[in-house]
Amino acid sequence: MRRSNKIKVIVTFFLTILSFCAYSQSNVFKVTLDAGHGDHDFGAVYSGRIEKNIALAIVLKVGKILELNPNVNVIYTRKTDVFIDLVERANIANRANSNIFVSIHCNANKNTAADGTETYVMGLSKTASNLEAARKENSVITLEKDYKRKYEGFDPNSPESLIGITLMQEEYLDNSISLASKIEDNFEKLGKKLRQGGVKQAPFMVLHKAYMPRVLVETGFVSNPTEGNILNSEEGQDDIAKAIAEAILSYKREYFGSGNPEAVEAKPVKDTAKPKAVVSSAPAKSAPKGTFFKVQLIASIKKTTLEPKNFKGLKNVTMLYENNIYKYFYEETADYDAAKKYLQEAKSKGYGAAFLTATKDGEKIDIKDAIK
Numbered sequence: 001m002r003r004s005n006k007i008k009v010i011v012t013f014f015l016t017i018l019s020f021c022a023y024s025q026s027n028v029f030k031v032t033l034d035a036g037h038g039d040h041d042f043g044a045v046y047s048g049r050i051e052k053n054i055a056l057a058i059v060l061k062v063g064k065i066l067e068l069n070p071n072v073n074v075i076y077t078r079k080t081d082v083f084i085d086l087v088e089r090a091n092i093a094n095r096a097n098s099n100i101f102v103s104i105h106c107n108a109n110k111n112t113a114a115d116g117t118e119t120y121v122m123g124l125s126k127t128a129s130n131l132e133a134a135r136k137e138n139s140v141i142t143l144e145k146d147y148k149r150k151y152e153g154f155d156p157n158s159p160e161s162l163i164g165i166t167l168m169q170e171e172y173l174d175n176s177i178s179l180a181s182k183i184e185d186n187f188e189k190l191g192k193k194l195r196q197g198g199v200k201q202a203p204f205m206v207l208h209k210a211y212m213p214r215v216l217v218e219t220g221f222v223s224n225p226t227e228g229n230i231l232n233s234e235e236g237q238d239d240i241a242k243a244i245a246e247a248i249l250s251y252k253r254e255y256f257g258s259g260n261p262e263a264v265e266a267k268p269v270k271d272t273a274k275p276k277a278v279v280s281s282a283p284a285k286s287a288p289k290g291t292f293f294k295v296q297l298i299a300s301i302k303k304t305t306l307e308p309k310n311f312k313g314l315k316n317v318t319m320l321y322e323n324n325i326y327k328y329f330y331e332e333t334a335d336y337d338a339a340k341k342y343l344q345e346a347k348s349k350g351y352g353a354a355f356l357t358a359t360k361d362g363e364k365i366d367i368k369d370a371i372k
């Protein structure tokens with residue numbers, strides 16, 4: 001071989017390796033798993049059932065399943081019994097540029113009959129029990145040094161004080177709800193072991209600080225003797241971990257593309273591919289054919305009548321009820337330029353977090369595909 005040819009071969013070889021590395025990098029789905037509490041922060045403790053230990057055991061089991069997949073990169077906020085600031089947990093996920101953030105906890109209540117799993121997405125809540133869960137989980141910041149300065153005057157006893165800021169981050173809501181629904185659906189498949197509490201919305205500080213689709217799973221009540229013993233058992237933790245891991249893999253398949261064929265993949269979970277039943281306040285009619293744009297103003301657990309006075313004077317607001325969340329949309333048009341004007345109008349009226357959504361023949365599609 002001539003010398004110049006030899007160099008060509010070597011250069012081509014390295015370029016191939018480089019492009020392969022770049023390809024695999026972009027093809028890797030990053031999951032940050034957050035085991036709640038740690039060290040002197042025990043979380044909820046009932047009859048020797050300790051939240052920090054249960055959360056860590058479940059997280060390590062979830063991670064072990066996920067790590068069997070070559071295209072999944074698992075990042076842990078903690079793998080041992082250590083204390084980590086709430087904001088640092090979210091920042092670990094932010095720095096890793098994680099695709100999703102999953103925080104694992106256990107619930108507790110003075111009423112030891114209380115039971116059931118709950119998977120939370122970030123957002124508004126007027127429900128006392130949801131706010132109580134958020135208050136309990138947010139209160140751990142008082143164990144951190146200098147928390148008043150760090151959390152900018154946030155009052156952990158009043159989760160509602162996060163709400164104003166929360167509205168800025170609605171863009172992660174759809175994906176967060178999808179992931180939360182998959183987790184709750186998989187819990188349901190565990191049979192009668194755990195009651196499925198469903199997808200809920202509340203202002204959690206740890207979710208607020210993570211800039212990606214994010215959920216917080218309350219895997220059950222340690223305060224309930226029956227459920228608490230399941231949570232504290234190896235078998236119970238295995239079941240819960242499997243349900244969460246499979247939900248994450250199902251989410252990856254749906255939103256991250258299949259990419260390379262995966263060597264190891266959890267069994268496809270039935271009936272989770274499409275969002276759950278959709279109820280619109282508009283009179284029933286068949287979905288119009290074609291691509292349409294709408295401005296999503298806000299998503300909330302609260303049902304509001306569709307009058308302009310409730311939407312800062314905006315007319316033509318429609319509502320969609322999906323996975324326990326009401327979504328409110330402004331206008332609908334097939335014209336992308338017109339849609340952008342509607343978005344500007346919504347923002348100028350004070351809906352700073354409004355964003356465009358798109359449908360094709362009534363099915364939700366990615367906005368990027370719609371613009372094409």
Ligand SMILES: [Zn+2]
Pocket residue numbers: 036037043044051105106137
């Ligand atoms: Zn907790």
